[in-house]
Amino acid sequence: MDNDILKVLYSKEQLHEFNVKLAAELKRDYAGKYPLMVCILKGAVLFMTDLVRELDEYVELDFMDVSSYGGGTESSGDVKILKDLDTSVKGRDVIIVEDIVDTGATLVALMKLFETRQANSVKVCSLLDKPSRREEEVQVDYVGVTVPNEFVVGYGLDYAEKYRNLPYIGVLKPEIYSK
């Protein structure tokens, strides 16, 4: 897999630092609150499992699978719920945990949904933010790092379902996309 990578953007050590920073912000804002942390599958799974280990607070975890990218690098803009939550969000303080906010389409759909379901509060914690590609206006409350306008893979992020298990985040060699 390493051979397919053009450059590493964030090393394993840097990703750990982002998690420590984000956990400190969440601890400060959610002390004594027992938030419901919603991991958006599949991309956010590695991030959320590392983030919560830095938290040292009571939190509830749930998982939702939504998808808009199919196998490629462009959002279809059509967000489908593939797996819904097990928990009711009514009256809860929800933290949406994302690996990346790109066009914003996924988040807009989720914010609307949780509002309809009467969550007490909904905030967004995303490891990566790519504001250069935004098509929908969304507020990302907690950001690990702002990324350049490149398609990134690793640490949960895929290209055609591959590379999620890379321990770092990087950019693929151009020839990988033409295969």
Ligand SMILES: O=P(O)(O)OC[C@H]1O[C@H](OP(=O)(O)OP(=O)(O)O)[C@H](O)[C@@H]1O
């Ligand atoms: O801001 P957007 O343009 O909506 O893009 C961000 C979303 O796209 C990716 O998920 P994807 O739909 O590819 O599913 P996956 O997490 O299973 O890869 C990523 O994990 C975010 O959830």
Ligand code: HPA
């Ligand atoms: O840059 C990205 N990489 C992988 N998946 C994604 N989904 C939205 N943006 C990206």
Ligand SMILES: [Mg+2]
């Ligand atoms: Mg994806």
